[in-house]
Amino acid sequence: MSDWASYGRVDADGTVWVKSAAGERAVGSWQAGTPEEGLAHFVRRYEDLVTEVDLIETRLKSGAADASQTLTTVKRLRAGLDEAHVVGDIDGLAARLDRLTTLAEEKAGEAKAARDAARVEAVARKTALVDEAEKLAAESTSWKATGDRFKEILDEWKTIRGVDKKTDGDLWKRFSVARDSFTRRRGGHFATLDAARKQAQTAKDDLVAEAESLAESTDWAATAARLKELMADWKAAPRASKEAEQKLWDRFRAAQDAFFTRRSEVFSARDNEQKAALTRRQELLTQAEAIDVDADPKAAQNLLREIQGQWHDTGRVPRENVAGLDRRMRAVEDKVRDAMDAAWRRTEPSANPLLKQMREQVAEAEARLERAQAAGDAKRIKEAEQALAGKRNFLALAEKSS
Numbered sequence: 001m002s003d004w005a006s007y008g009r010v011d012a013d014g015t016v017w018v019k020s021a022a023g024e025r026a027v028g029s030w031q032a033g034t035p036e037e038g039l040a041h042f043v044r045r046y047e048d049l050v051t052e053v054d055l056i057e058t059r060l061k062s063g064a065a066d067a068s069q070t071l072t073t074v075k076r077l078r079a080g081l082d083e084a085h086v087v088g089d090i091d092g093l094a095a096r097l098d099r100l101t102t103l104a105e106e107k108a109g110e111a112k113a114a115r116d117a118a119r120v121e122a123v124a125r126k127t128a129l130v131d132e133a134e135k136l137a138a139e140s141t142s143w144k145a146t147g148d149r150f151k152e153i154l155d156e157w158k159t160i161r162g163v164d165k166k167t168d169g170d171l172w173k174r175f176s177v178a179r180d181s182f183t184r185r186r187g188g189h190f191a192t193l194d195a196a197r198k199q200a201q202t203a204k205d206d207l208v209a210e211a212e213s214l215a216e217s218t219d220w221a222a223t224a225a226r227l228k229e230l231m232a233d234w235k236a237a238p239r240a241s242k243e244a245e246q247k248l249w250d251r252f253r254a255a256q257d258a259f260f261t262r263r264s265e266v267f268s269a270r271d272n273e274q275k276a277a278l279t280r281r282q283e284l285l286t287q288a289e290a291i292d293v294d295a296d297p298k299a300a301q302n303l304l305r306e307i308q309g310q311w312h313d314t315g316r317v318p319r320e321n322v323a324g325l326d327r328r329m330r331a332v333e334d335k336v337r338d339a340m341d342a343a344w345r346r347t348e349p350s351a352n353p354l355l356k357q358m359r360e361q362v363a364e365a366e367a368r369l370e371r372a373q374a375a376g377d378a379k380r381i382k383e384a385e386q387a388l389a390g391k392r393n394f395l396a397l398a399e400k401s402s
Contacts, residue, residue, distance in 0.1 A: 042085065049093070050088070075101060130175050215258040285325060301336050337394065359395060361391050365388035366388060368388075
């Protein structure tokens with residue numbers, strides 16, 4: 001304080017003066033005590049001012065203060081310094097404030113440049129978000145992912161600061177239009193999809209109804225073909241809603257499974273019957289091929305006739321085995337017939353017992369046909385007719401030869 005006191009004085013009437021390069025200037029009056037006390041009072045005011053300047057300088061250099069606000073404060077202090085009621089190094093403090101003014105102006109310029117750059121970046125970021133939103137609104141069909149992206153864009157938008165009000169308003173308007181456009185497109189898409197799904201459900205209801213109506217059919221070939229056509233129609237039809245699609249599919253599949261399971265069981269039983277018939281015919285064929293026709297042609301013919309009767313009673317055999325079995329049986333029949341022909345040639349026609357037996361066989365075949373016709377068994381009728389035709393043919397040949 002003694003140093004600051006060298007910059008001022010108190011005269012005899014109590015007027016307090018401060019000294020500067022511009023000369024002396026009255027800064028107040030002191031009547032309450034000694035001149036030293038009055039001078040000290042105004043020096044303390046100067047020290048308070050210096051303290052304020054110290055704080056401003058420290059905050060400005062550290063970056064804690066707003067440069068523009070600091071510049072305003074420094075200019076205010078500098079402008080008031082020429083009339084300040086203080087005693088101290090006015091010239092030194094003025095020079096210091098001038099330096100602070102320059103520093104604050106530099107800092108304010110840097111801050112403004114930074115704000116301008118940040119504003120440009122913020123505008124660029126929001127513009128990029130708007131461009132993306134407009135592209136998504138115009139092109140995207142990934143409805144859920146795009147909807148989520150619009151939410152992310154909005155969240156990011158809220159974090160971007162520093163855009164002037166007009167520019168921000170214009171960009172927001174574009175973003176809102178894009179978002180609304182996408183929402184309308186998405187709504188239209190799902191409305192169309194719902195309508196298509198309802199049509200698909202109606203079409204698949206019809207397919208399910210027909211499949212269920214065929215589940216108990218025994219027209220195996222035609223029904224299997226139709227069910228395959230229904231499956232092709234199902235695959236070609238659009239999908240119904242997820243819940244309806246699954247329920248319809250379960251019913252459709254159940255109807256198919258019911259039919260094909262029944263068909264499989266019937267075919268399996270038929271296959272077993274045919275396999276059993278095949279085994280039995282193979283056994284009979286083995287017996288027929290073992291007949292000794294040379295020793296006793298008549299006995300051989302009787303034995304073959306018994307085997308033939310059992311042959312026709314075995315039932316159906318697999319189609320792929322029919323030709324081979326019949327060919328082998330015809331070979332045995334030819335062998336027996338040849339033996340009988342030779343025996344006939346050695347016997348007088350009037351005494352030929354074989355003709356008598358063949359006539360009896362024809363009679364028996366006729367009786368068998370009559371029984372089959374009476375029973376209405378189409379399978380037995382056909383087999384009896386074939387057997388009768390064969391025996392009549394053999395008899396005619398035998399009578400012609402005799």
